[in-house]
Amino acid sequence: MRILFLFLAFFTLGITARAQQNSDNKSLLRHVVIFKFKDSSAPEDVKKVAEAFANLYGKVPQIKSFEWGINNSPEKFNEGFTHCFVLTFSAEKDLADYQLNPAHIEFQKILKPHMEKVFVVDYWVK
Secondary structure (H helix, E strand, C coil), rough: CCHHHHHHHHHHHHHHHHHHHHHHHCEEEEEEEEEEEEECCCCCHHHHHHHHHHHHHHHHHCCCCCEEECCCCCCHHHHHHHHEEEEEECHHHHHHHHCHHHHHHHHHHHHCCEEEEEEEEEEEEE
């Protein structure tokens, strides 16, 4: 009987931990932004855009995490999109507040002369 009780206790703890982990993941909203820059933009201009985007992480409190990179896929399916930025938010309201944040609006002014296309995907982490 004691062994059965211990088994049930550990089983319940495992289920509770897994449910908590799933619950935590549901609170993560990813905002993925991928840019294709104009051919006329110099590499130093593209670098300034990337740095300005990265600097939003310290200026916009709603951003929970930030990472970025340059495409290096050998598959050649990127259609000219080169720079990928991934931001994490806790709620849709945080994403909406970020989009209206003055620092984000200033970033858009830096980006606009150099952006040919943008591709955006938002999703809740599963």
